[in-house]
Amino acid sequence: MFIARLAGIAVFDPVGDQVGRVRDVVVSLRLGRRMPRVLGLVVEVSPRRPVFLPITRVTVIEPDAVVFDGRLNIRRFRQHESETLVLAEMLDRTVRLRTDGDRVTVVDVAMEPTRTRDWVVAKVAVRPPRPARPRGLRRRGESRVVDWDEVEGFSIVEYGQGAAGLLAAFERMKAADLANVVHELPEKRRGEVAAALDDERLADVLEELPEDDRVEILGKLEVERAADVLEAMGPDDATDLLRDLPAEQRENLLLLMEPHEAAPLRRLLTYEDDTAGGLMTTDPVVLAPDTTVAEALANIRNPDLNPALAAQVYVCRPPVETPTGRYLGTVHFQRLLREPPPTLVSGIADTELEPLRPRERLQDVAMYLATYNLVAGPVVDEDGHLLGAVTIDDVLDNLLPANWRETVMEASALEGADPEEEALRRAADDERTGPTEDP
Known part of the structure; x- marks a missing residue:
């Protein structure tokens, strides 16, 4: 089962009620060439809360649906240091083929069940980086599937990692839902995803993000591109973002924008943000x-x-x-x-x-x-x-309260940990690093 194809598919309980959608798959990388163990799925339930569904509770995986046994802990998912998110962190990585040393880009990874009813990552779909290297590949840019033990480099921190595969997996997602995915990513990946999004899509996502995330992402863009993204945002949302920036940075961005795009933002900035003038958009019909x-x-x-x-x-x-x-x-x-x-x-x-x-x-x-x-x-x-x-x-x-977006994204209904979930994840930690003895 290629994991990118699971992104966004519906998750159902045994009676057929939809409880959420798949957002990612959690795996544990293991020492040597051992195939990573699949721990479970990250499922987004209402309202935009990611929760962990252990793979042991999944009963059916089909191209258009995942069915589980009905038990779901809705405590908010928190990624452990020993865990890896397939879509967020493995796609678009540059790895090396052990057979010939070629560097390739990860397009997708596939998981499969074992005889013990566990799931492991067994295959990796790769393509040559651009410009393509012809050796070992049939055509320029053609992808192929190799066994897990044929590649190396997943455990190395990569800077400048692309995000095309991640975005392709979520291309049909609404801006508000993609914003939730971006919010959950590590800071490094947030910057890479922002760089890969086109201006219009990034503008839509920024409008749905909390204030701190918006300022952080905009600050990592090249200043000319940051101005272009502001132009693509709604005037009211762009003005709200500009208000959160230091005065010097705000003025630099306004100067880089097209004059006819900057003019309405300058007008909106003259009003206090809790007045009709500060709240309005200048683009009605x-x-x-x-x-x-x-x-x-x-x-x-x-x-x-x-x-x-x-x-x-x-x-x-x-x-x-x-x-x-x-x-x-x-x-x-x-x-x-x-x-x-x-x-x-x-x-x-x-x-x-x-x-x-x-x-x-x-x-x-x-x-x-x-x-x-x-x-x-x-x-x-x-x-x-x-x-x-x-x-x-x-x-x-x-x-609403000033931090309402963070509240929605950080909401958690249960504080207690699920014993089965924690046992599965601790066992995966032991497999990766070796068991530790009690003092």
């Missing part, structure tokens, strides 16, 4: 009065649009860009669905709803959205120009 309902619906169908922003459009006199357009009203998407496609948005805009002012405090913004049952609201200055929109997700982000 803004339309001219002569826009039709059909055109409005086409705009909010954009899959890259935040769902809260897609819930309404704002009608302004040209130019229809913040902060220059004069605000006329709001049209909610439910109203758009009820009107004939040729109808002009100016004729159905809600002009009675009083917009927010940029200096209004967080509590007032929350009460405004709750009072009118809104998921977003327009922010307008004293001269009637639309500055942006505040969305419910940003309000909740600021109403």
Whole structure:
């Protein structure tokens, strides 16, 4: 069973209820050429909590499902020093073939059951590094599968390790879930994963990470790339990240950004972070009065649009860009669905709803959205120009405790250790280092 193929597949109890998804496989490397022993699976259960499922409790492993015996300790998984995570740490490593000394990159590893019903890592899928070396491989860049004892180098700390294989295993994962995976990685691997992600994907992940992780990752990027990633983030999230940086670093990044990308961030930085101006995004859906309902619906169908922003459009006199357009009203998407496609948005805009002012405090913004049952609201200055929109997700982000993301990622329902789990992992430690005698 190639382990990268297990990433993200559903985990079920004996009655068929899904309890989570596979995020990684835990193995214990052993001395010499002995095949690593598989200790268990890291399973992510709600809410985004990784837990350890011993391999002894797994009853079925199929291409689209893992079934276990129903016993699962939901104490948060903590990696022991003697343990290795296959997807997080073994994929993309550079190792050496014992037969000819060639250096190759690990694409995947495969585990298989033994006669004693244990599981071990028996095979390694490798490919030549780029540029490829032709000796011993049939074609440039072609991968092949070798036995575990044919490779060496897994126990050596590697700097500059790639992350393509890890990211391929989780390519369909939502940004919030990938952020949880990144948060759990060692600091070294976090930097390597950030380097491998494209700017858009990294921007999405940074928006979901705790403050300390975001600052750490951004600080390890080349400064030009850090500016590019900030440009790819939503203006409100990019501004929040900039506020966490030292003033000199913040200004350097703003200077490296495209002027039209940096301008809205500079405006947002002028407001306190717990005001409507500090909470708002400068990229709501803004339309001219002569826009039709059909055109409005086409705009909010954009899959890259935040769902809260897609819930309404704002009608302004040209130019229809913040902060220059004069605000006329709001049209909610439910109203758009009820009107004939040729109808002009100016004729159905809600002009009675009083917009927010940029200096209004967080509590007032929350009460405004709750009072009118809104998921977003327009922010307008004293001269009637639309500055942006505040969305419910940003309000909740600021109403929750400052460390709520860490709390979700660090949540643990049980503090006690599971005896069977600890016995299995201690036995693996003994196999790797040799048993120790009691004093």
